[in-house]
Amino acid sequence: MFHTTEKFPALHAFETGFSQIKYELDRILGKPLRPLHESTWAGERPDYLTNPTDRSTAWKTYTFRFFGIDHLPNMESCPFIASLVRKFPAIVTAEFSMLEPHTHILPHKGYTHKVLRSHLGMQIPEGDTAIRVGDETRSWEEGEFLIFDDSIDHEAWNRTDEQRIVLMLDFEPGFDEDTAKLISRSVITSTKDKYLLEIAPREMWVEWLENGHFPRQL
Numbered sequence: 001m002f003h004t005t006e007k008f009p010a011l012h013a014f015e016t017g018f019s020q021i022k023y024e025l026d027r028i029l030g031k032p033l034r035p036l037h038e039s040t041w042a043g044e045r046p047d048y049l050t051n052p053t054d055r056s057t058a059w060k061t062y063t064f065r066f067f068g069i070d071h072l073p074n075m076e077s078c079p080f081i082a083s084l085v086r087k088f089p090a091i092v093t094a095e096f097s098m099l100e101p102h103t104h105i106l107p108h109k110g111y112t113h114k115v116l117r118s119h120l121g122m123q124i125p126e127g128d129t130a131i132r133v134g135d136e137t138r139s140w141e142e143g144e145f146l147i148f149d150d151s152i153d154h155e156a157w158n159r160t161d162e163q164r165i166v167l168m169l170d171f172e173p174g175f176d177e178d179t180a181k182l183i184s185r186s187v188i189t190s191t192k193d194k195y196l197l198e199i200a201p202r203e204m205w206v207e208w209l210e211n212g213h214f215p216r217q218l
Helices: 009-016 018-028 072-077 079-087 177-190 194-199 202-211
Strands: 059-066 091-099 103-108 116-123 129-133 136-138 145-148 154-158 164-171
Touching: 009 018, 009 079, 009 116, 009 145, 009 164, 018 072, 018 079, 018 116, 018 164, 059 072, 059 079, 072 079, 079 091, 091 154, 091 177, 129 145, 177 202
Parallel strands: none
Antiparallel strands: 059 091, 091 164, 103 154, 116 145, 116 164, 129 136, 129 154
8 A cells, every 4th residue: 555765766855855844844833823825834624533622723734735736935934845846846735744642534535546645754753643544554754755545545643642744745656747737737627625615616726726826815
């Protein structure tokens, strides 16, 4: 269920740059929640979660790119990460993903089988924090990737008292830019995802994709 980085040498740039990525992560950890067009963490999909206190912020992301749409304020706050993401346009989505203590992301499937998802371990507490993909379960290691197909049923949990953070990258497996663009367009133009459509109607998502970035004002 999991792939090795040897198949995807472009990912080595992120492993090599781990200390700089970690430095930029540390600088944004304390950012308050703000409107989505500003530099901010965002609460993710409370319906997917269990958490004993607050599901609305138990899973948070700090998005740099979402299916070909760049989040410019977040990129500007992390210029090294932004430079890597821009270097590889076959990366269709890039974001930090934070799980608060005692949070469980329930079993679900991703948007498409045409990309692979990779998690670079950034802040991994000791204890029971892991991901199950299909019938295989693994834990993260700081500075190392877990790579998998997120269209396969999967779940993740953090049953520790500390935050778990990974850098999540979705990429076209052949690292072909044109194919990556087609995948992003297919996902955005056909989405029926309730969470996305609560943010904006599909026509607006398509407009953002055409522009290549989210607007400075929503």
